[in-house]
Each structure stands twice: as structure tokens, then as C-alpha cells.
Amino acid sequence: MASITFREVEGSSLKYWLLFGGLGLFVLFGALSWNYMHHYGHVVTGMDNQIVWGLPHVFAVFLIVAASGALNVASIASVFNKPMYKPLAPLSAILAIALMLGGLLVLVLDLGRSDRLIVAMTHFNFKSMFTWNVFLYSGFFALVGIYLWTMLDRTVKSYSKAAGTAAFIWRLLLTTGTGSLFGFLIARELYGTAMLAPMFIIMSFAYGLAVYLMVLAAAYSWTGRALGDTVMQRLRYLLVIFVAAVLYFVVTYHMTNLYFTKLHAVEAFILRDGGIFTTLFWFGQILAGCVIPLVILLTGLGRQRSWIMIACALVILGGILQMYVTIIGAQAYPLDLFPGLNEKSSFFDGVVHSYMPSVPELFLGLGGVAVALLVTTFAVKVLRLLPESLDDATVAKLEH
Amino acid sequence: MSEMNPNQGSPARQQAAQTVESLQRRRFIGAAGAAAGLAIAPGVMLIEVAHGRPEEQAASSAVRWGMLVDATKCGTGCNDCVTACSTENGWTPVAESAHPKQAPQWIRKLELQDPLTQMETNLPMMCQHCAEPPCVDVCPTGASFKRADGIVLVNRHTCIGCRYCMMACPYKARSLVHEQLNDTQKPDVPRGIGCVESCTFCVQKVDRGDGTTACVEACTASGHNALVFGDMNDPESEISRKLREIPTKQVRADLNLNLGVRYHGI
């Protein structure tokens, strides 16, 4: 098997520093947004006592889910022994760490008492899925960090497979935990099902790979390194499988709900009468997030790199909108305290709750995305994460 | 009584009474407790034991505080319980709030209508003080907890404002404090920005030995008498007697959370 040369990106061009500065600016906006929300309280957000988790959670959960998915490329290399994926693995690992960091930052900075993070790290209730996630997230950083180390340091290279396998199993547990944050809630009709755990796992495969593909293509294009079609086409078909699987899970989930009379009203809300949520579901999550990418990737369009990029962007957009529908749509539908009766109160019982995200919420969320990309941008400059070349000839040598 | 309720009746009560007596803090209560240990004890005296808990004695699981809501007596358009709660606990009534959607509401009047029969019911809705509270299950730090005597509370010293409990509560009983309170809190009722809160069964009154809550007092004062508060573990308490006499239901009984608030007429 031919060896691959990894090299840092030079990172001294104006373009690099513009990217760095641009991302830094968004990180700054995110920090200012947090400061503003923290100072005045959640009163300055669009969140209220009806929609208690808003746009920051949409971004945070998306980033966390995408983080575990971004690790997949590395897992395919080391766990499933596919040599072509080996040179792709280090970027996959660093992207996983970066996305996780961005997502967690958004999550903790949106806490009502974000100054009390130390309490969350020292007081545990082991019946809470949130507590389990605290450990799953910390463990993820540790395991992926070790895995990355085994890839970068020749002296510990022999442990790479073991570390990769551990990280792979952990990431499956982690996304199970993320899905179960919602799956373990009895109060809301759209949650409280084991479906959410595997569905979040398959979503993480799709979102993580889409992010990975975009970052990979951007990195190679902006540094002028060769990225052959073999890699892109292989990943293209992998994305097809993941997106199709997401669609399958979403259809199964809603079809199951539609069979239960008690869930007809809430399903009608999401699928037919929910206004913005219905629109986002059909045109965002389903059409833009699944159907159009599948059409692009399965037809001749998918042979062109720019169309693959469009498909990836749509998968990411669809993923964020899916989180919006899953997290906010489920809260917008009123709790049914007295099934079969109409309810009215000063506390907005029995009415569909509206939600208008505020600017600081949006920038807090974007700040998390910027943190993830900034960490990645910095990491590829200081660490040998990217192969010098991924042209078809180099890649072909790996497989023989 | 002990024949009817072998698990929760007199023996526990007797023991509690003896503890009280041995502490010799309050002679009257000690005497009442001893008397209560005898058969056919007057209910009032039993209640005295439970309510007059000495201040250095922890809340006991021998007691389970609960509330009975008689929806058939609850006055349409009457908001006295809500006003009383807001006054006692220091939260701004929603009508006076600059941000009604973000304003905390510990208790609210809920108007129900059967779309088929047009039958209307109205009742107060608040924290149901579940024996198996979902908010306590999901709380990552353990800030959301159930006290020994069944009152579900938020420990604001460890609440991080994650709002997971609000996602988990089937009764929409919890609120986040969205803005600075600027020292408007009552000395007895700490509450603050970024923490979650809900009905406490007026725990400050319960601990003081009032044996009732602000909403119940207001309801009685209004003449509706729709609310009864008391120890559901004490077979002689008013609430236990009423719960034996009239049919009651738990809201979302399908969830099997064993609620501390029971409704008649729903």
C-alpha cells in the first residue's frame, strides 16, 4: 500500500486570514449575543414559557448530531478497513471535535444560568438523560482526541484501530443519548419514542457527511491541492444511502404516529395545519433536505462537483430545518391536559404557540457554527491533517 | 383507622408523635400527639402534630401534602386563587406583565369545554406535585426535587436554567424567570432570573405550621370552598375524608404519576 504524505496548510495567504477573520467576527458576534442574553435574561429572546427551547437548541443539537456523523469517514477507514478512507480520517476526527465544541458552547451559553456551568459538572442526577449526555460529550472529546493522536503520531499508530473502534461505538452511544433527550420525554406527543434514537443516528450520518464533504472540497480548492473524482464519487454514493435512510426513518415515524388516533391531531399539525412548521417540514426537511439532494446525487448532475456541493448544502439546510420542526414544532403544539376537551387559559393552554427567534439567538447559534469552522481552519494549519494530494492516481494506489 | 390503612395510619403517626414528645419542644403538641396515638383521636389534634412540626425537625415522609379541587364549586371567572398566589409568592400577575408570554404563572384558571356537549368546566391548574415527577427525573443537577412530604420544589442554588423540566412536565406547570426581578422578591420566597419555578404548595406557610396555602385561603374566603389542602396520609384529615367521600380524578391519569392534586367534577 502506497503511503500518503500529510502536510499542514500554509495558512499565510490573505484568503486564509480573511476566512480566519470572518469566522472570528462571527465568534465575536456570538459572544456578544451571549453577553446580551445573559445580562438581560431570556426576556430578550423569542423564547418564552411555551417555547422553552428555541433557535440556540436547534443549532446546538444539529452541531452535536453532525459532530458524531463527521467522525464516520474515519470510522469507515479504521473500523471497516477501507483503505481509500484512511487519508480522509484525520480531517474527519478534527471536524468531529470542532463541531462538538461549537454545539456544546451554544448549548451551555443558552442556559438560564450559564454562569453555573460548574454546577452541571459537579451535581449529577443519573436518571436524567442530560446527565448521561454530559458524560457522553466529555468521553467523545477524550476518545476522538486519542484516536486523532494515534493517527498523527507514528509511535502509537498500532493503537489506531482500537481507538477508532472505541470512538465509533462511543459516537453511536452519544447520538443515542442525543435522540433520547427527546425520546425520554413523556409530556409531548411527538417525543417519548425509541424511534428518535436510531433516527438521530442515521441523521447524524447524513448531516455529518454533508458537512465533511463541503469542508473537504473547500479545503482542497482553497489550498490548490488535488482532490480527485474517485474520492468525491465514493462519498457521493455514501451520502445517497444516508439521506435515503433518513427519509425512510422520517416516513416510518410519521406513518406509525398516523396509525394512532390519539396522535392524529398533532400529526395533522405538523403535516397539514401547522403553518410555518408544515412548510418547513415539507419544503425544508423533506424536499430540500432529502428529495432534491437524492435527485441530484442519483442523476448525472451528481458527477459535477458543484452539484454535489449544492446537494450537501441542501442536506445541511434540511437538517437544520428538521431540528427546527422536531424541537420547536413539537413545543408549538399545545399540551393536551384534557384529551377531547377545548382548553383556554391565561397561560396559552389550548392554543398553538408562536415563536419568532430574536437576532441574538440567531447569532449565538451562528457563533457555534463559526467556532466549529474556526477550530477546523486553525487545526489544518498547525496539524498534519490533510494529505498533500488526493488525486485519482494517489487514491488508486491505496486500493491495490 | 389503623385497620383501614395499615400502611400509612396510626403506627407512623404514633411514632412521629413520640419523636415530637421526646424532643419536648412544644408541650401542647406533645400532649396532642400522645392523645393522637390513642384510638379515635380528634382530627384537629392529629393535624396539629403534622402542621406544628418543630422548626428543627425535617419534613417527614409520614406526611403527604395534597390538594383537592372541587371543579363543581370553582367559580367561573373567579381568579382569587391566582391573585392570592401571586401576592403570597411575589410573582407579577400576567395582566400586569410587560411580557405576558414570558411571565411566570404558578397557578392559572383553566376553562374547559366539551366540543360535543358544550359542557363547561373551570378549575385551577398548577404543579400537581406528582409522587413520580417527570421534572425530577430529567433534571441534570438534581435541582428539581421532591421533598419528603411530597412537595415538588426547585432548588435554585443548583438550578442551571436548562429548562429540561419544562419540556418534561405534562401539566405546563413550570415557568422560567426571564428577567431581572430587581429585589422585588418576598423575603420568604426566593426566586430569580434564569431559574425555573412553579407552585410550592406555599412551602413557607406549610413549614410555618399554617397547614394551608394562599390559594386555599382565598378560595375559602371567596365562599366557593372549592379547594381543600391537607395531609393525604392522615386518614382523619379533611382532605382524606373528602377524598373518601367524593369521586376524584387525576389529570392525565394515564401517565400514572400519582398526583398530589386531585380533581372532583372533571
Next chain:
Amino acid sequence: MASLMQRASRAAFLAAAIVWAGLLPAQGGAPKPVIEKAVKGQQCVEDTEYMRKNHMKVLNHHRDKTVIEGIRTKKHSLKECINCHASEKTGSVAKSKDDFCVSCHTYAAVKIDCFECHSTKPQGPMTMHPLNADTAHYKHKLAAGAKKPVSVDDMAKVAQ
């Protein structure tokens, strides 16, 4: 565990603040804390020296007893601290910069989290209350009640 860490960090902050203040006497440093004499009562529930150093331990211990177990003894309750120490001027322990809690905490640069949630004002009127049946056991401490203004040395002792 958290309270332990909080305590440790508070002590560290306090120590750092004292050292800082000690190093800069020539420049005048931060204005020294004004310790207002308690309006009500003559003697604190514990020795003054002990309370200066350990009030946070006492309060943390009592708060857990109160919140979780429902034990509302008066002796170590924050409410009683406020009842005695609220300023006559502002009626509060933390409203203006010279009020009892704020004055010292500003000097030591230790953030107080209590009053995000707790009222800074006492319940009822602000008058001196004589010892009653509940507080008579503090009587023996009155002898040691002579007050003097706090010096930087005193604060340094507290930090240790």
C-alpha cells in the same frame, strides 16, 4: 462537592484580594469596607471573627437544610442575617455600595450570588429588637460585643 469548590475558590479570591490590597498600600488601594453595625441585636449568632471567616460555610450548610429538608431554624438563616444587618438608610444589605454584604464583598472582589434570588430587605419594621426567649442564649456573647472598625490586617486574618 460544588460548594467545596465554591468555598475554595472564594477563599482563593479573598486571599488574592487581600494580598493585592496589601501590596498597594501606598496608592491608597480600594476603599476599605464600611462595616455598618447591625441595626437590631447586639451580638451575632456566632463570634464576629468566626462569622467574618466562615459566614459562607454557615449559610451554605443551612440553605441545604432549609431547602431540601425544610428545617427553618432561625439561627443561621440568611433571612435573620438580613433582619439584623440591613442598613438603616437603604433598608437593605445589598442595595448601595456601603450596605453590609456589598461593602465587604466589593472590597474582597467576591461576587455574591444570594441576591439574584433572595430579597435583600428584612421582613417587617427596621427596629432594634431586644433579646427574647428565642435569642436569650446569645446573651453570654454580648460581653465580647465591643466593635471596632475593620482593618486590612483583620481582613488578612479572615482570609487565612
